[in-house]
Amino acid sequence: MARPTLKEHVINREWCKGCGICVYFCPRDVLELDGDDKVVAVRPKDCICCMMCEQRCPDLAIEVITERKEDG
Template structure:
C-alpha cells in the first residue's frame, strides 16, 4: 500500500472551539492549541493522513487534504 501524502491541513478557525479532541487523538502530535485556544497544525511533515482529527472534530473544522489520486480506503 502506498504511503499517503499530505497536501494541506485546512482548519476553519471560526468553527474551532478549542476543545482539544484533535490534539489528543493525533498519533503523531501534529496539532496543538495556540494562544487563542484554536487548533493549528505545526508539524505537517509528521502527518500520516489518518484523518482522526477530521473524523472526530465535533465542529467539522478540520479537513485533511491528500495529494491528487490518493484515497483513504
Template sequence: MKSEITIKMGRCKGCGICVAFCPKQVLALDELGKVQVANGDACIACGQCELRCPDYAIFVDKGAEA
C-alpha cells in the same frame, strides 16, 4: 504525495479533541486556544482529527501535491 490539513478557524472552539487523537502530535492549541498545525511534516493523513472534530473544522487532503 503529501497531506494537507485545512482548519476552518471560525468553526474551531478549541476543544482539543483533534490534538488528543493525533497519533503524531501534528496539531496543537495556540495561545488563544485554537488548533494549529504545529508539525505538518509528521502528518500521516490518518484522518483522526477530521473524524473526531465535533464542529467539522478540520479537513485532511490525503493527496495534496508536495
C-alpha cells in the same frame, strides 16, 4: 501503488472551539492549540494522513487534504 500524502490541513478558525480532541488523539502529535485556543498544524511533516482529526472533530473544523504520489 499510489498512497495519499499530505497536502495541507485546512482549519476553519471560525468553527473551531478549541476542545483539543484532535490535538490529544493525534497519533503523531501534529496539532497544537494556539493562544486563541484554535487548532494549528505545527508539525505537518509528521502527519500520516490517518484522518482521525477530521473524522472526530465535533465542529467539522478540520480537513486533511491529501494528494496521491507514486511510490519510489
